[in-house]
Amino acid sequence: MKIKTHSSSLSRIISYLKDRARTVRLISLVLVFICVTVLFLLYHTDFFNENVNRPNLFTKLYRQQRAKLTADIERIVIDIKHKDYQKIRFDRHVALKDRIHFPTSLHYVPARIRYNGKNIKVRLRLKGVWPDHWRDRKKWSFLVKARGNNTIMGMKRFSLQHPQTRQFIHEWLFLQALADEGMISLRYKFVEVIINGKSHGIYALEEHFGKHALEHSGYREGPIVGYSKDIWVQEYRRRNRSGIPVYNLDGSFLSARIDGSETGSIVRHSLAEENFIKATSLLEAFRLKTMKASEVFDVQKLAFSMALHVLFASDEFDWKDMKFYLNPFTSKLEPIGKEIHSGKSVRIPSWWLNDGYRPYQMAFINRLFNDYLFVEAYVQALKRVAAKDYFDALINKCDAELNKNLNIIATEFPNYRFSKRFFYNNQTRIRALLKPIKTIHAYVESVDEKQLLLEVGNLQHFPVEILHVFVGDDLTLTPKKRMIVSGKKAADPVKYKELAFEGGKTIRNAHSKEKPIRISFQLLGSGNEQSLDVIPVKRFSKAMIETDLKLKRSSFRDRPFLDISDSMKEIHFVHGDWSIKKNLVIPPGFVVYGHAGLRLNLRDSATIITYSPLYLLGSKDRPITIDSTHGGHGVVVVQADGKSFIKQVRFSGLSAPVYPGWSLTGAITFYESDVEISGTLFESNRDGDDFLNIVRSKFTVRNCTFKSVYLDAIDVDFSTGSVASTTFDQVGNDAIDVSGSYVNLDRIAINSAGDKAFSFGEASVANVTQAIIRGAYIGIASKDLSKIQVNGLSLLDSKIGLSSYQKKSEYGPGYLQVRSVKTKNVSNPYLVEDESLLTIDGRKMASNSKNLSKTLYDSQ
Numbered sequence: 001m002k003i004k005t006h007s008s009s010l011s012r013i014i015s016y017l018k019d020r021a022r023t024v025r026l027i028s029l030v031l032v033f034i035c036v037t038v039l040f041l042l043y044h045t046d047f048f049n050e051n052v053n054r055p056n057l058f059t060k061l062y063r064q065q066r067a068k069l070t071a072d073i074e075r076i077v078i079d080i081k082h083k084d085y086q087k088i089r090f091d092r093h094v095a096l097k098d099r100i101h102f103p104t105s106l107h108y109v110p111a112r113i114r115y116n117g118k119n120i121k122v123r124l125r126l127k128g129v130w131p132d133h134w135r136d137r138k139k140w141s142f143l144v145k146a147r148g149n150n151t152i153m154g155m156k157r158f159s160l161q162h163p164q165t166r167q168f169i170h171e172w173l174f175l176q177a178l179a180d181e182g183m184i185s186l187r188y189k190f191v192e193v194i195i196n197g198k199s200h201g202i203y204a205l206e207e208h209f210g211k212h213a214l215e216h217s218g219y220r221e222g223p224i225v226g227y228s229k230d231i232w233v234q235e236y237r238r239r240n241r242s243g244i245p246v247y248n249l250d251g252s253f254l255s256a257r258i259d260g261s262e263t264g265s266i267v268r269h270s271l272a273e274e275n276f277i278k279a280t281s282l283l284e285a286f287r288l289k290t291m292k293a294s295e296v297f298d299v300q301k302l303a304f305s306m307a308l309h310v311l312f313a314s315d316e317f318d319w320k321d322m323k324f325y326l327n328p329f330t331s332k333l334e335p336i337g338k339e340i341h342s343g344k345s346v347r348i349p350s351w352w353l354n355d356g357y358r359p360y361q362m363a364f365i366n367r368l369f370n371d372y373l374f375v376e377a378y379v380q381a382l383k384r385v386a387a388k389d390y391f392d393a394l395i396n397k398c399d400a401e402l403n404k405n406l407n408i409i410a411t412e413f414p415n416y417r418f419s420k421r422f423f424y425n426n427q428t429r430i431r432a433l434l435k436p437i438k439t440i441h442a443y444v445e446s447v448d449e450k451q452l453l454l455e456v457g458n459l460q461h462f463p464v465e466i467l468h469v470f471v472g473d474d475l476t477l478t479p480k481k482r483m484i485v486s487g488k489k490a491a492d493p494v495k496y497k498e499l500a501f502e503g504g505k506t507i508r509n510a511h512s513k514e515k516p517i518r519i520s521f522q523l524l525g526s527g528n529e530q531s532l533d534v535i536p537v538k539r540f541s542k543a544m545i546e547t548d549l550k551l552k553r554s555s556f557r558d559r560p561f562l563d564i565s566d567s568m569k570e571i572h573f574v575h576g577d578w579s580i581k582k583n584l585v586i587p588p589g590f591v592v593y594g595h596a597g598l599r600l601n602l603r604d605s606a607t608i609i610t611y612s613p614l615y616l617l618g619s620k621d622r623p624i625t626i627d628s629t630h631g632g633h634g635v636v637v638v639q640a641d642g643k644s645f646i647k648q649v650r651f652s653g654l655s656a657p658v659y660p661g662w663s664l665t666g667a668i669t670f671y672e673s674d675v676e677i678s679g680t681l682f683e684s685n686r687d688g689d690d691f692l693n694i695v696r697s698k699f700t701v702r703n704c705t706f707k708s709v710y711l712d713a714i715d716v717d718f719s720t721g722s723v724a725s726t727t728f729d730q731v732g733n734d735a736i737d738v739s740g741s742y743v744n745l746d747r748i749a750i751n752s753a754g755d756k757a758f759s760f761g762e763a764s765v766a767n768v769t770q771a772i773i774r775g776a777y778i779g780i781a782s783k784d785l786s787k788i789q790v791n792g793l794s795l796l797d798s799k800i801g802l803s804s805y806q807k808k809s810e811y812g813p814g815y816l817q818v819r820s821v822k823t824k825n826v827s828n829p830y831l832v833e834d835e836s837l838l839t840i841d842g843r844k845m846a847s848n849s850k851n852l853s854k855t856l857y858d859s860q
Contacts, residue, residue: 064410064411064412064414066410070407071404071407071408071410071411072404072408073190073191073192073202073408073411074115074189074191074192075115075191075192075193075194076113076114076115076152076160076191076192076193076194076203076205077113077114077115077194078111078112078113078114078124078142078193078194078195078196079111079112079113079114079196080109080111080124080195080196081109081110081111084109084110084111085109085196087107087109088109088125088126088140091103091107091125091126092126092134092140095126095131095134096131096134096135098237098240098241099131099240100129100130100131100233100236100237100240101126101128101129101130101133101134102129102230102233102234102237103125103126103127103143107125107126108123108124108125108145109123109124109125110122110123111123111124113144113146113152115152115153120146120147120150120152121146121147121148121150122144122145122146122147122150122152123144123145123147124142124143124144124145125142125143126140126141126142126143127141127142127143127159127160127161128141128161128165129229129233132162132164132165133161133162133165136162138200138201139162139200139201139203140162141159141160141161141162141165142159142160142161143157143158143159143208144157144158144159144160145157149809150809151212151809151810153187153189153205154187154212154216154810154811155187155207155208155212155213155810156208156210156211156212156810157207157208157209157210158187158205158206158207158208159205159206159208160191160193160203160204160205161203161204161206162203162204163190163202163203163204163409163413164413165204166188166204166206166339166340167340167341167342168204168409168413168416168418169402169405169406169409169418170312170340170342171188171204171206171339171340171342172188172189172190172204172402172405173312173394173398173402174308174312174337174340174342175187175188175337176394176397176398176401177308177394178305178308178337179217180394180397181301181304182218182696183217183301183304183305183334183335183337184213184214184217184219184325184334184335184336184337185217185337186206186207186208186209186213186336186337186338187205187206187207187213187216188204188205188206188207189204189205189405190202190203190204190205190405190408190409191203191205201412202408202409202411202412202413206338208261209224209261209323209336209338210224210261212810213336214325215740215762215810216810218696218718218740219325219327219718220328220329220695220717222275222279222325222326222327222328223260223261223272223275223276223278223279223325223326224260224261224279224323224324224325224326224336225258225259225260225261225276225279225280225283225323225324225326225333226258226259226260226261226283226319226322226323226324227253227256227257227258227283227287227319227320227322227364228256228257228258228259229252229256229320229321230257231252231255231256231257232252232256232320232360235252252360253287253319253360253361253363253364254287254363256319256320258280258283258284260276260279260280261323271663274660274663275326275328275663276326278326278331278660278662279324279326279333282296282326282333283296283324283333286367287367289367289370292370292371292373292374293367293368293370293371293373293374294371294373294374296332296333297324297332297333297334297335297374298327298330298332298333298334299371299373299374299377299378300377300381301334301335302334302335302368302374302377303374303377303378303380303381304377304381304384304385305335305337306352306368306378306381307378307381307382307384307385308337308340308385309340309352310346310352310382310385310426310430311385311386311391311423311426311427311430312340312342312423312426313342313343313344313345313346313347313422313426314340314341314342314343314352315341315342315343316341316351316356316358316361317351317352317361317364317365318341318361318364319361319363319364320361321338321339321341322335322336322338323335323336323338324336328662328663328664329636329638329664329669329671329695330638330639330671331662345422345425345426345429346425346426346429346430348429348433349461349489349490351365353433353461353462353487353489353490354366354368354369354461354487354489355461355489355490369487372463372484372524375462375463375524375525376524376525377525378525379434379462379523379524379525379526380525380526380527382430382433382434383434383525383526383527385427385430386427386430386431386434387427388427390427391420391423391424391427395420402418406418433460433461433462434462434523434526434528435528436459436460436523438459438532439458439459439460439464439521439523439530440456440457440458440459440464440485440519440521440532441456441457441459441494441496441535442454442455442456442457442519442532442534442535443455443456443496443534443535443537443538444517444534444535444536444537444538445498445538446538450502451500451501451502452469452471452477452500452501452517453498453499453500453501454469454498454499454500454501454517454519454534455496455497455498455499456485456496456497456499456519457485457494457495457496457497458485458486458487458488458494458495459488459494460487460488460523461487461488461489461490462487462523462524462525462526463484463485463486463487463523463524464484464485464487464521464522464523464524465482465483465484465485465521465522465523465524466479466483466484466485466499466519466520466521467479467520467521467522467529468519468520469501469517469518469519469520469534470517470518470519470520470531471517472515472517473515477501477502479499479501480502483499484524485497485499516533516534516536517533517534517536518531518532518533518534519531519532519534556571556584556585556586556587559584560574561573561574561576561578561580561600562574564590569589569590569591570590570591570592570593571586571590571591571592571593571612572592572593572594572595573592573593573594573595573598573600575595575597575598576598576599577599577601578598578599578600578601579601579603580600580601580602580603580606580608580632581603581604581606582604582606583606583607583608583609584606584607584608584609584610585609585610586608586609586610586611586612587611587612588611588612588639588640588641589612589641590612591612591613591615591642592610592612592613592614592615593615593616593617594614594615594616594617594618594624595617595618595624596617596618596619596621596622596623596624596648597618597622597624598618598624598625599624599625599626599627600624600625600626600627601627601628601629601630601632602626602627602628602632602633602634602654603628603629603630603631603632604630604631604632605631605632605633605659606632606633607632607633607634607635607636607657608626608634608635608636609636609638609657610635610636610637610638610640611637611638611639611640612640612641612642613637613640613641613642613643613644613645613673614635614637614640614644614645614646615644615645616644616645616646616647616649617645617647617648618647618648618649618650618679619648620648620679623648623649623650623681624648624649624650625649625650625652626649626650626651626652626654627650627651627652627653627654628652628653628654628655628686629653632653632654632655633654633655633656633657633658633667634651634654634655634656634657634666634667634668634669634685634688635651635654635667635668635669636657636664636669636671637669637670637671637673637675638669638671638672638673639671639672639673640672640673640674642674643674643675643676643698644670644673644674644675644676645675645676646675646676646677646678646680647677647678647679647680648678648679648680649680649681650680650681650683651667651668651680651681651682651683651685651691652681652683652684653684653685653686654667654668654685654686654691655667655685655686655687655688656669656687656688656689656690658688664688664693665688665689665690665693665715666688666689666690666691666692666693666715667685667688667690667691667692668682668691668692668693669692669693669694669695670693670694670695670697670699671695671696671697672695672696672697673697674697674698674699675694675697675698675699675700676699676700677692677699677700677701677702677704678700678701678702678703678704679703679704680704680705681704681705681707682704682705682706682707682709682713683705683706683707683708683709684707684708685709685710686710687710688710688711689711689712689715689733690711690712690713690714690715690737691706691709691710691712691713691714692706692713692714692715693715693717694714694715694716694717694719694721695717695718695719696717696718696719697719697721698719698720698721699716699719699720699721699722700721700722700724701714701721701722701723701724701726702722702723702724702725702726703724703725703726704726704727705726705727705728705729706726706727706728706729706731706735707728707729707730708729708730709728709730709731709732709733710732711732711733711734712731712732712733712734712735712737713728713731713734713735713736714735714736714737715734715737715739716736716737716738716739716741716743717739717740717741718739718740718741719741719742719743720741720742720743721741721742721743721744722743722744722745722746723736723743723744723745723746723748724744724745724746724747724748725746725747726747726748726749727748727749727750727751728748728749728750728751728753728757729751729752730751730752731750731752731753731754732754733753733754733755733756734753734755734756734757734758734759735748735750735753735756735757735758735776736748736757736758736759737756737759737761738758738759738760738761738764738766738786739761739762739764740761740762740763740764741764741765741766742764742765742766743764743765743766743767744766744767744769745758745766745767745768745769745771746768746769746770747769747770747771748768748770748771748772749771749772750771750772750773750774750776751774751775752774752775752776753773753775753776753777754777755776755777755778756776756777756778756779756780756781757771757773757776757778757779757780757798758771758773758779758780758781758788759778759781759783760780760781760782760783760786760788760814761781761783761784761786761807761808761811762784762785762786762808762811763784763785763786763787763811764786764787764788765786765787765788766786766787766788766789767788767789767790767791768780768788768789768790768791768793769790769791769792770791770792771790771792771793771794772793772794772796773793773794773795773796773798774796774797774798775796775797775798776798776799777798777799777800778798778799778800778801778803778856779793779795779798779800779801779802779826780793780801780802780803780816780818781803781804781805781814781856782803782804782805782814782815782816782836783803783804783805783806783807783808783811783814783853784806784807784808784811784812784814785811785812785813785814785815786814786815787815788814788815788816788817789817790816790817790818790819790821791818791819791820792819792820793818793820793821793822794821794822794823794824795821795822795823795824795826796823796824796825796826797824797825797826798825798826798827799826799827799828800826800827800828800830800831800856801821801823801826801828801829801830802816802818802821802829802830802831802832802838802840803816803830803831803832803838803852803856804816804831804832804833804836804837804838805831805832805833805836805849805852805853805856806833806835806836806853807853812835813833813835813836813837814833814836814837815836815837816832816836816837816838816839817837817838817839818838818839818840818841819840819841819842820841821840821841830845830848831848831849831852831856832845832846832847832848832849832852833847833849833850833851833852834847834850835847
């Protein structure tokens with residue numbers, strides 16, 4: 001029976017397989033099962049993982065198809081007339097022939113861009129000096145300018161280029177790092193570009209230098225300058241054509257013209273022209289070595305930018321690609337990050353160690369390294385970006401946007417992989433340079449009763465600071481001034497410096513051959529103290545390094561009204577009635593005190609400028625008075641390391657500082673300096689846009705009075721804080737003007753404002769409670785994406801009560817929500833534009849104005 005059953009089953013299977021169609025179906029099912037199983041196993045063994053270096057067709061197809069299904073891609077549609085497109089093709093043809101492109105304003109052609117439902121007139125041209133911008137048959141780079149008052153994505157000018165020209169995601173990540181630091185950062189994104197109906201794939205869109213970029217980063221408009229590369233490019237092109245180098249390209253930095261961005265809009269004999277001349281003069285003084293880097297640049301920001309270039313293994317830190325913004329508050333140039341040129345790995349030695357192989361770029365870097373203050377800030381920045389947690393923290397902050405951009409890139413470039421290991425390796429190399437196996441050689445030159453003379457040679461690229469010398473077990477010698485030994489280049493021999501240590505008659509007694517002399521030191525700015533035994537014999541051959549060890553002394557030390565304690569790091573104004581006839585400049589590192597009853601009278605254009613926090617602590621019965629009776633200016637606090645406290649002070653008769661090339665808008669200014677102001681009177685300022693200007697700071701103003709103000713009373717820019725229980729009487733322009741800030745305003749009383757009682761702009765966010773406005777041209781104005789909530793408002797005897805509108809094209813409408821409002825004798829209760837929002841007690845007000853900004857500002 002069993003044999004029969006088995007035979008019968010086998011016969012049925014054979015019979016089943018003899019049916020050809022059934023056989024094909026069965027084999028197909030088996031193959032599908034095998035394929036699915038293999039794909040499942042590959043997926044769960046990281047076969048498709050982007051971080052696995054296994055280039056194969058399956059991986060590429062998987063990445064690309066997955067990206068196309070999930071990517072959220074913005075599209076820019078460009079329409080160019082045929083004849084204009086042919087001009088661009090001809091420019092590219094010439095560039096291919098010359099192997100370099102020199103664009104001018106004559107190369108622009110008209111076009112239109114369709115984006116986000118708008119059709120915008122633009123002018124564009126072929127962009128890029130080098131072939132990576134236009135070598136590809138299809139994907140060429142363009143520089144685009146929006147015409148008129150139009151902007152695209154809030155930008156007036158931007159470039160479109162093959163993502164590879166900016167190392168794909170690296171440029172974006174570099175700009176994110178700058179933005180995270182609060183520095184000027186250009187907008188950058190990945191978009192699909194369609195030209196005359198044909199998709200040209202994914203492009204990198206990068207904002208160009210200009211005021212829109214400054215405002216987007218939270219900076220006030222100012223000149224943007226740099227060294228022009230025009231001559232360098234033209235001479236390079238001529239050399240390619242003729243093969244004969246005529247111009248010295250290596251020395252081009254020393255003869256390049258200094259130019260600026262958007263200079264065509266500068267009005268002659270204006271403040272803008274003065275600032276532009278100031279900016280170009282600073283760059284020229286740096287090039288001529290008449291001013292050091294720390295006197296020209298904001299060294300903290302420039303040093304951090306340079307350190308980021310190292311982290312990204314940039315090929316260069318090239319003067320030809322750099323632009324600088326003149327900050328009107330600090331009178332220093334700040335870098336605008338662009339073109340990271342990320343390489344394969346950090347090279348040692350290289351430009352970042354002042355040891356580069358390209359003479360045409362090293363002249364600029366040499367001048368930076370000649371200033372120890374810059375080098376100190378630079379080493380600190382390198383230490384920071386090389387810390388193990390820095391890069392991870394940066395990635396975590398922008399992880400979602402990073403993955404979104406990588407997904408967009410993968411739709412066209414599935415081979416591209418973003419590698420964290422690249423950055424980790426670079427960090428390891430930087431850390432190794434900051435912690436060398438041996439840093440210095442030190443020799444005893446001579447020892448006598450009063451002096452120890454050492455010769456110290458630095459083995460490293462970075463300067464070394466000498467901290468202490470230990471003679472025997474009991475004597476420690478500390479330099480009276482900073483002792484710094486310069487760094488060396490890799491191919492140079494060690495150079496030595498004589499260092500003298502004074503010790504009275506104790507050195508000879510402390511020194512013995514059995515107990516060696518030790519020296520402690522650090523790479524300048526590193527904070528890593530090291531020590532070693534000094535070689536107790538005189539060196540056979542030595543060479544002196546001449547360096548200037550004198551520190552620049554500030555003039556504040558010769559003022560009779562200042563009591564200075566270097567040990568306590570305090571400066572006290574001596575009690576009394578003092579006239580200040582020349583500028584008082586106080587450096588960082590102190591706390592400056594003024595006490596009850598003090599009076600400072602500023603005369604002859606004098607200004608108090610302090611980089612240390614102010615503690616002006618008056619009393620109700622004996623307030624501190626700072627005034628001016630003979631043309632004095634005001635008080636400026638810049639980047640103070642600590643909060644200032646202004647209590648029971650009377651500011652009277654002051655004006656905004658105005659000097660050639662350096663002018664501020666506020667009589668009292670706090671820039672990147674937190675402050676708390678209470679019980680203070682601001683009265684009768686003479687000129688300047690603002691009485692009190694707070695910029696990029698945290699602040700509190702309470703129980704204060706503003707009286708007889710020339711123009712704006714309080715101007716808050718890119719700051720966070722509050723104003724409470726404060727009154728304004730007879731204000732010439734705006735009582736409180738807020739831009740790009742987050743503020744709370746509580747119990748505010750305003751009597752007579754020549755323009756707006758409250759003005760909010762540039763995407764400000766504010767809460768206003770219990771405000772009384774009497775006699776204003778406009779009660780409250782919310783504009784340019786500002787979001788304002790008001791609860792409890794009395795509007796009396798004013799022309800316009802509430803307004804909500806758009807003023808700047810790069811922003812958007814205003815938003816104003818008001819509850820519990822009472823009005824009396826208001827000519828026009830409200831004005832609101834289309835798309836802007838105004839609600840009163842929860843009820844949306846219908847729009848009743850068009851182009852309100854023009855109407856309001858033209859009528860004044």
